[in-house]
Amino acid sequence: MTATLFRLPSGAVVDGWHVSRELGNGGFAVVYLVEKNGKPYALKVARHREASGDDKQTHARMVREATALLMLDHPNIIRHRGYGYAEAGNMYLALEYVDGWTLAEWKQRKHPTLHEILQVFVKLASALSYMHARGVLHRDLKLVNVLIRKSDGEPIIIDFGCATYTLAEDLTEEGLPPGTERFRAPEQFEFLREHKNEHRARYAFKVADEIFALGAMLYELLTDPWPTEHYRRTSLNSLISPPPAFDVNPRIPEDLSDLVAKILSREPSKRPVDTEALRRELEEHLERSGAEYTMPAHAPSEQLPSKLPGDKSPAGVPPNGPPPRKRASRALATGAALVALTAVTFWLAPGDIPAPLPDHSAPPMISPPDMPLQSPAPMVLPPATDAGQKEGSTVKMTTPEVSPQGRPQRSQKRVSAAECAAMSLVAALTAGCPGSQIRPEAFTCPDGAERAMEADLHWKIGERFTLVLDDRHDQFKSTWFTPGSDVVGFVPKDEGHDRRQLEVAPPGTRFYGKAYYLSDKMGRADGPALVIRYDRVKLPGQDERPVCVVVEGHAIEFKDGRVRAKNWLTGKVVARWP
Structure with missing residues (x-):
């Protein structure tokens, strides 16, 4: 059927967002310049589900975009500022306004x-x-x-x-x-x-x-x-x-x-x-x-x-x-x-012809109004609230608490592991639950790692190398690691390296990977441990290559989401992440 486009007139108010003008529109949404509390924002409003010609996926697309943005907080990525529903039932997504x-x-x-x-x-x-x-x-x-x-x-x-x-349902x-x-x-x-x-x-x-x-x-x-x-x-x-x-x-x-x-x-x-x-x-x-x-x-x-x-x-x-x-x-x-x-x-045009799929052109200065052809796994959005919202409003939305520096602040309320487990993905992220990086799962190594280790590096599965785990800290002292953080290890100059390591992983070799934490409640009989997976290596004078090297060391202490362990341990070459 022919879809009619839901439009908000200038001067309309959606849950405190005052519409100034339309910035652009696409097949599944319209983007407006709006104002709230004296500041400009971009409001991306989906077409009504029954009017979009895609009542099965239109809403799910907007939910997935909101979910993806809730996972991210980076100065070079557009920031999410809230979501909710317009009076006609259309979901909206509030974004920072970028004048650029x-x-x-x-x-x-x-x-x-x-x-x-x-x-x-x-x-x-x-x-x-x-x-x-x-x-x-x-x-x-x-x-x-x-x-x-x-x-x-x-x-x-x-x-x-x-x-x-990860884990989003594919409806393409x-x-x-x-x-x-x-x-x-x-x-x-x-x-x-x-x-x-x-x-x-x-x-x-x-x-x-x-x-x-x-x-x-x-x-x-x-x-x-x-x-x-x-x-x-x-x-x-x-x-x-x-x-x-x-x-x-x-x-x-x-x-x-x-x-x-x-x-x-x-x-x-x-x-x-x-x-x-x-x-x-x-x-x-x-x-x-x-x-x-x-x-x-x-x-x-x-x-x-x-x-x-x-x-x-x-x-x-x-x-x-x-x-x-x-x-x-x-x-x-x-x-x-x-x-x-x-x-x-x-x-014909720089970046505006997605074929055979619908167009995804972006109006300048805001997040463009097109929608994808996939939706996430089924989930329930957490109840949207706004401290400044009037009682009886038919529209609910969330706006993250903002610090004086303009960055969202985390709630001071602690959420238990059981509560996190019971939450939907969006709610868990909003509540500040720990990410999946804390406990590594068993996965295959990076593409090309096995061939690179065998043919280029001449490494054998099971052999071990001594290295400093994180080059930002003293190699001889215990170090605090944040699970999920990037680490860069290196082989130091030391007379204790065996001949084999000097041949295939000499001093100056750098390892790139991530830190993880395993507690005794996660199946470890000998107590909690720090685990580091290095998935790339760069030997002196050579190009970077994908690898599979695992370091596991006893956790001396675990506090405030960080783990303390020795910073000089032995890494093991593996064919699959343990």
Whole structure:
């Protein structure tokens, strides 16, 4: 049936949120600029379930977006400010209002240097690493879903309408999850080709897909001086890799171009092993950058005048986009191969054509109003309350308590383990219950770890290495570890290392992983323990590799959610997390 769009007029009030104007609308929601207590916010209001044409999933999509955002609290991720129901029964989600440009607009308006672009992507990779550690995948990273805040230049990831998280129910009715064609990893299309006759086959979105999308965004900013313009562009996810960035834009240093090519590799195993590894590579590259990184990514003669999307193209710019720049002969050969071998070679707009799924374009400055095609596992939202709400109101919502610095504060009330266990996921998160990182479950090792340990590192399952568990603390003293936190271990210079370790894990080797805690109530007969899983390693002078190394040590003390243990112990190479 034809869906009618629920709209709130200017001046309407929804549970204390005063509607100023509409900012944008999409297939499943409308986004408004609203004001409450003198401050601006963005209010994302779902269509009415019966009017949306999707009465089974519309509400569940909004619930899932709210759930994903409740798991996250990071300065470079859009922040949740409450949820509730409009008078007509439509669920709404209140978000912080970000006055900023999309990445494409920022590139075109501000003409950033290579150094400034890399700074932004280091922060984006850090935000994604934080997000992935909590089991959340965005699944629709693109230029319009990152805003650069005007006041301080901070990048903010927005629009979690396509996001998913651990244990969320998959209701996707297509082979691929929701997303945007331009920024899909090539293995997604390979999956469709391999399973074209299997109607129930569903692609499992992975961190490697997120890494590819981030690389595609970086490639766009480095190679395209007109990122907001609508014109034909070479495919980034075809069978053949796109031309190297330095072939398209001579201002791009070759080593930076090589890093982007690695992130966009056709083979997922050749990309950084996760977003934390990607962050470190970008950061290390930034630290090594020279004078050539202080120039704008494109020459002034190539830049368009600063303008808003939708303005008429400046004189001299053809309707199909900018005139082609001169490229090296191998770039031309690559382009010819792309035309010959790619079924979908061109795209029309930067990040706004999700096919075959519905469009997920974002209006500038707020989280866009589109919804995903999945919903979480069934759950019940906790009762929404607002201290300033009038009695008898038909709308209920929650607004986190905010500190003087503007960050949500946790309630001082302690919640018991039994109460946490009885709560729904959203309620447990809201109540500040401990995360699942405290107790590690048995999982397989990272992709490629077994091959890397055997073929590249020449490690044997069961052998042991001595190391300092966390490089932030004294190796000879006991240390407090926070379960769920990242740790970086290293092999110190010491005469006690045996010959085997000196050969395959010498001093200077660094291990990257997470800390966990196991109590005697979790099946340990010899008392509580600190457990650290290292899933990546970097030997001196070599690239990072995925591994499986476990350290387990007696917990000296457990207090206020932290565990104290020795900081110099022995790690064991394993084939599966214990």
